Amino acid sequence: MTQPAYNPPPASQAYPLPTDWRDFFALTKPRVMTLVIFTGLCGLLAAPTTINPVLGFTAILCIALGAGGAAALNQWWEADLDAQMKRTQGRPLPAGRMDRTSARDFGMALSAMSVFIMGVAVHWLAAALLLVSIVYYAVVYTIWLKPRTPQNIVIGGGAGAFPPLIGWVAATNDVTLMPVLLFAIIFFWTPPHFWALALFVETDYARAGIPMMPVVAGEVSTRRQVLAYAVLLLPLAALPWWLGYTHALYGFSALGLSGLFLALAVPVGLRRTAPGDAMRPEKRLFAFSILYLFALFAVLVADRYVMGWMA
Known part of the structure; x- marks a missing residue:
């Protein structure tokens, strides 16, 4: 007898499959984060001043956490859209391995932590730019631009352009x-x-x-x-x-x-x-x-x- 084709459960299902650390890691879009971390680090290293290595590491860690938090919020908001696309159906939410509330809380926690640590450990100018980048991606691009205009990538491109700027400013405290x-x-x-x-x-x-x-x-x-x-x-x-x-x-x-x-x-x-x-x-x-x-x-x-x- 022919077996029916398997359809992934909707992102909003009430009883998701068990979640493990790899699903939370997947929420951060690690492939994208690699480029974010690299360009942020290059901005920091190319700056004309030298930053304490511990503070430099902290700044890059905050950039990574902020990018991961924004990516998690992006997937929380777009879970139903991701379920309709072959390229994204395997993500934790559309695949039913995680509930949306957990993804939202995880994204907000990473975002808040990244901005707070950047401000306290490095300085608040870099923290302010990091906050702007998170809001730009998670709200301006994800919620407002992407579903409304074909220029979403053009205007929303600013979200991915922040890391080297933040890295440079973290080192110099100046724009x-x-x-x-x-x-x-x-x-x-x-x-x-x-x-x-x-x-x-x-x-x-x-x-x-x-x-x-x-x-x-x-x-x-x-x-x-x-x-x-x-x-x-x-x-x-x-x-x-x-x-x-x-x-x-x-x-x-x-x-x-x-x-x-x-x-x-x-x-x-x-x-x-x-x-x-x-x-x-x-x-x-x-x-x-x-x-x-x-x-x-x-x-x-x-x-x-x-x-x-x-x-």
């Missing part, structure tokens, strides 16, 4: 142009990065009723905008060098990495997809975009220490 440029680089990197993903999971977003750009404006418009942002990213990434904040190591690396990013965005923008191409251009761009940000910020730190030592 200057350089950390704002680091913020801007991630802000303009986010749309082509995320829209490349959205292009090959478009049906998921359409099924869940989320107005992502490919769903609302169509693939052609989305592809053109991916290319436009890639064009803008190239001079922006090199701007810290042109303004004299970094050395040639960062400058030439930024131009090379951004040039390759643009080269991968061209076939996405012009829709040069070969029939039966398993590795579509947007998948190649999405994969490289993650490497791009890691490499760019790693070079930023190397530029400060290596070139500074040589000078």
